[in-house]
Amino acid sequence: MTKSPLHIALLSRSPGCYSTRRLVEAAEHRGHDAVVLDTLKFGMFVESKSPQLTYRGDDIPEFDAVIPRIGTSISFYGASVVRQFEQMGVFSLNSAAAITASRDKLRSMQTLSRHDIGIAPSAFVARKRDVLPAIERVGGAPVIIKLLEGTQGVGVILADSVKIAEAIIETLQSTRQNVLIQKFVSESRGRDIRAFVIGDRVVAAMRRRAQGQEFRSNVHRGGVTEPVILDEAYERTAVRAAQIMGLRVAGVDMLEGADGPVIMEVNSSPGLEGIEASSQKDIAGEIIDYLAEHVRFADLDIRQRLSFARGYVVSEFTVTSNSPLDGVRLTQSGLKSRGIMVMSINRNGQHFPAPTGDDELHHGDKLLCYGPKVALQDFLPSMKPRVKGKKVHE
Ligand SMILES: Nc1ncnc2c1ncn2[C@@H]1O[C@H](COP(=O)(O)OP(=O)(O)O)[C@@H](O)[C@H]1O
Ligand SMILES: [Mg+2]
Structure with missing residues (x-):
C-alpha cells in the first residue's frame, strides 16, 4: 500500500453534488489532496512522445491519480480526457476504454454475452x-x-x-x-438490484422499487431504496460483470429473474448518495482506499505489450480430450520446455492464477498462455469443421 499522500484529480462537472463532495472529503480525511476539475475545461495536446493536458488554458501540475465521474452527456469528451491522462502515465480509477465500453447498452450486452452470466x-x-x-x-x-x-x-x-x-x-x-x-x-417488474463493486467484491447493495404504476425503479423516477444482502449468485455475477467490462469501480444493475440475476447495465460512475444512505457505509472511503492500494497497478493491454517480442503471442485455448495436454501435469506437459508460460487456468469458471507445476490439466481447461507462436500452435485444438447446410443469400 502506498503510504505517501496522493495528488488526485477528480473529474466532474458538478463540484457540489453529493458523490463529488464525499470523494473529496474521504480523500482529504486520509491525508490525500483532491481537486475537482471540470472535465470540459481540459484541453488535449497530442504530440509524439509528449501527450499534454491543459486546464483552462494552462499546463496542469502532476497528478498521481484520476477519479473520473463522467456524465453520459459528455461521454466522448470525458473518456478522451481520461485517455490523455492514461497516456501521460497517470492512473485512472476506471480506464477510458472501460468507461466507453460500458456506456453503450448494446456494446456492454455483447461483451457480457459470451460469458456465463445472466443477461436480458x-x-x-x-x-x-x-x-x-x-x-x-x-x-x-x-x-x-x-x-x-x-x-x-x-x-x-x-x-x-x-x-x-x-x-x-x-x-x-x-x-x-x-x-x-x-x-x-x-417477474422483476418495478424492482431491481444495484450492487456496488469495488475491485473484486461487492461492498454494498440495495434493492430499488418503483412507485405506483411505474415499471422503472430508477431513483430519479421516484424509486425507493432498501439495503439488501446479496446471495452468492448475485454477488458473483456483479463482480464478474464489472471485471469483464474492465471496471474497477462499478454500479451493477441486475433484475431478479426467475433463474437468478439478469444484468441490465454496468455503470462506470455510480452515484454514492443512495448506496451510502441505504448501507450506512463509507463507500467513498473504500473507493479512496482501493485507489491508494492500486495506484501503481495501472491497466495495460498485455497482448499489445507482449507481442512486441517478435514471434511471440498471447493465446487462450481450451484443452480438448484428444490433446497431448489432457491428464498431464503442467511440469510434464512440455509447455515450459518449449518456452511457453501458462499465466492462468480457468476450470469451470474457477481461476487458477500463475500455476506453477503439479497441477494436472484436464480437457475443458482454458489456458491463457504466452510464448513463441511456433511452439504454441502445436498445442492449439484444430479448427472446428464447418457445419454444412444453411447458406445466406444476399
Ligand atoms: N428488460 C427489462 N425488464 C424489466 N424491467 C426493466 C428492463 N430493463 C429496464 N427495466 C427497468 O427500467 C429501469 C431503467 O433501465 P436501465 O436499462 O437501467 O436504463 P437507465 O440507464 O436509464 O437506468 C431499470 O432500473 C428497471 O427497473
Ligand atoms: Mg439503470
Whole structure:
C-alpha cells in the first residue's frame, strides 16, 4: 500500500453534488489532496512522445491519480480526457476504454454475452422488416425498448403490444436513434438490484422499487431504496460483470429473474448518495482506499505489450480430450520446455492464477498462455469443421 499522500484529480462537472463532495472529503480525511476539475475545461495536446493536458488554458501540475465521474452527456469528451491522462502515465480509477465500453447498452450486452452470466435477451436490427421477428425472438410483447445511451430511466419504454412496439421503434429509428429491443423480465417488474463493486467484491447493495404504476425503479423516477444482502449468485455475477467490462469501480444493475440475476447495465460512475444512505457505509472511503492500494497497478493491454517480442503471442485455448495436454501435469506437459508460460487456468469458471507445476490439466481447461507462436500452435485444438447446410443469400 502506498503510504505517501496522493495528488488526485477528480473529474466532474458538478463540484457540489453529493458523490463529488464525499470523494473529496474521504480523500482529504486520509491525508490525500483532491481537486475537482471540470472535465470540459481540459484541453488535449497530442504530440509524439509528449501527450499534454491543459486546464483552462494552462499546463496542469502532476497528478498521481484520476477519479473520473463522467456524465453520459459528455461521454466522448470525458473518456478522451481520461485517455490523455492514461497516456501521460497517470492512473485512472476506471480506464477510458472501460468507461466507453460500458456506456453503450448494446456494446456492454455483447461483451457480457459470451460469458456465463445472466443477461436480458436483446436484439438490434436496422431494417423495418426485421423489427417484428426481433420482438418475437426476445419473447414478444410486452417488450422493452431502450435507447443505447439513455440514463436515469429516460429512454426506456415498456410497450404493451407488438404493434405499439413496432411504431415506437420505427419512430425512433426514423430520427436516427439507435434502439435496443429487450425481453421484459416481468417477474422483476418495478424492482431491481444495484450492487456496488469495488475491485473484486461487492461492498454494498440495495434493492430499488418503483412507485405506483411505474415499471422503472430508477431513483430519479421516484424509486425507493432498501439495503439488501446479496446471495452468492448475485454477488458473483456483479463482480464478474464489472471485471469483464474492465471496471474497477462499478454500479451493477441486475433484475431478479426467475433463474437468478439478469444484468441490465454496468455503470462506470455510480452515484454514492443512495448506496451510502441505504448501507450506512463509507463507500467513498473504500473507493479512496482501493485507489491508494492500486495506484501503481495501472491497466495495460498485455497482448499489445507482449507481442512486441517478435514471434511471440498471447493465446487462450481450451484443452480438448484428444490433446497431448489432457491428464498431464503442467511440469510434464512440455509447455515450459518449449518456452511457453501458462499465466492462468480457468476450470469451470474457477481461476487458477500463475500455476506453477503439479497441477494436472484436464480437457475443458482454458489456458491463457504466452510464448513463441511456433511452439504454441502445436498445442492449439484444430479448427472446428464447418457445419454444412444453411447458406445466406444476399
Ligand atoms: N428488460 C427489462 N425488464 C424489466 N424491467 C426493466 C428492463 N430493463 C429496464 N427495466 C427497468 O427500467 C429501469 C431503467 O433501465 P436501465 O436499462 O437501467 O436504463 P437507465 O440507464 O436509464 O437506468 C431499470 O432500473 C428497471 O427497473
Ligand atoms: Mg439503470
